[in-house]
Amino acid sequence: MKVFSSNCTFDYSWEEVSTANWRKYCPWNDKSPHVVGVDTLSRNVDPETGILRTERLITCDQNAPQWVLSLFGGTATSHVYEVSYVDPASKKVTMCSTNLTWANVLCVRETVIYQRSASMPSSSTDFRQEAQITALCGGWQKIKNKVEEASVERFKENAKRGREGFEAVLEMSRRVFSEQRELETSAA
Amino acid sequence: MAASIAPECNDIKEKYDTCFLKWYSEKYLRGNTTSNECEDLFAKYKTCLTKTLKERGIDNMLEEARKSTPETDAEYNRRT
Numbered sequence: 001m002k003v004f005s006s007n008c009t010f011d012y013s014w015e016e017v018s019t020a021n022w023r024k025y026c027p028w029n030d031k032s033p034h035v036v037g038v039d040t041l042s043r044n045v046d047p048e049t050g051i052l053r054t055e056r057l058i059t060c061d062q063n064a065p066q067w068v069l070s071l072f073g074g075t076a077t078s079h080v081y082e083v084s085y086v087d088p089a090s091k092k093v094t095m096c097s098t099n100l101t102w103a104n105v106l107c108v109r110e111t112v113i114y115q116r117s118a119s120m121p122s123s124s125t126d127f128r129q130e131a132q133i134t135a136l137c138g139g140w141q142k143i144k145n146k147v148e149e150a151s152v153e154r155f156k157e158n159a160k161r162g163r164e165g166f167e168a169v170l171e172m173s174r175r176v177f178s179e180q181r182e183l184e185t186s187a188a
Numbered sequence: 189m190a191a192s193i194a195p196e197c198n199d200i201k202e203k204y205d206t207c208f209l210k211w212y213s214e215k216y217l218r219g220n221t222t223s224n225e226c227e228d229l230f231a232k233y234k235t236c237l238t239k240t241l242k243e244r245g246i247d248n249m250l251e252e253a254r255k256s257t258p259e260t261d262a263e264y265n266r267r268t
Contacts, residue, residue: 019213022205025190037193039201039237041250043208043230050221051265052212057246059193079246081253085264088217096260100249 002148004155005130008163012170014091014116017125020173021093021114024166025058034060034158036077052086058097078102091116106151107134127163131155194240197233204229 010017025035037059045052058080078101085094092115099108110131117124133155135147192201207226215223241247 015213015217019209019217022209022212023190035190038190039192039194039197040204040208040230040233041237045216045221046265047222049266052216052221053261053265057193057241057250079249081250083257083260085260086216087264088219088221094260094264096264098253098256100246100253103249103252 001132001134002152003130003132004152004159005128006159007129008127009117010114010125010127010167010170011123012125012174013123014114014121014125016170016174017114018086018091018093020166020170023173024162024169030165030168036061050088052088054082054084054086056082056084057100058082091121105136106147107136108132108151108155129159192237193244194237197236197240200229200233200236204233 012020025038035058037057039057039059041055041057043052043054060078060080061076078099080097081100082095082097084096087093092113095110095112097110097112099106108131110129113126113128115126115128117126133148133151135144135151192198204226207229211223211226215221238247241250
């Protein structure tokens with residue numbers, strides 16, 4: 001098993017980040033063209049805790065190395081299942097995702113947390129991401145290592161692009177929201 | 189908003205997503221967690237999507253993946 005993790009802080013409030021997170025994969029984000037579909041499967045609020053639980057299906061056209069593709073049967077479209085939990089009381093979003101495609105050869109489990117920053121709670125948000133990648137294919141350890149290494153490498157590239165793309169979405173969201181507010185104020 | 193994997197569901201999905209985002213930012217984040225004005229749109233979107241999930245065999249993969257959600261539910265679907 002290999003583990004990939006990263007941390008960063010976004011200079012936006014948790015409310016802004018958690019809202020923009022729902023449209024992370026939109027045309028404003030030109031860094032994640034590999035995501036071709038985001039579908040909501042279920043959504044409900046726990047009446048006791050107020051926690052919003054959402055299940056989504058994320059569909060990607062992954063540009064994996066050719067040798068990985070041929071190992072996995074040559075298909076480039078992959079599906080990811082994601083369950084997320086928004087806790088408005090502690091201002092925290094947790095997203096757990098796992099791959100549906102190629103699940104018999106490779107298991108990728110990712111946890112992403114967006115939480116109100118401890119140092120500047122009203123204006124910034126801490127981001128934590130951890131992925132566990134395990135190649136399950138029986139056989140040579142060498143091949144398993146190679147598959148895991150290639151996957152971690154791909155994950156790293158996507159994580160960086162994901163962060164850059166999300167920054168663009170945050171910036172656009174803030175601009176659109178403030179324009180909307182101005183419109184509403186001038187109309188009032 | 190991102191597209192649906194089922195192109196024929198894109199229209200209803202967009203309506204639902206827009207409704208949800210408005211509810212999320214204007215009600216849910218402000219403490220009104222009980223309202224559910226997007227429910228009808230979601231039901232329509234879901235009916236549309238379910239067909240494609242079945243046709244492509246994704247429903248079976250989802251069922252398999254859902255086996256591990258009790259773990260994450262226990263950890264995150266509670267007050268901290």
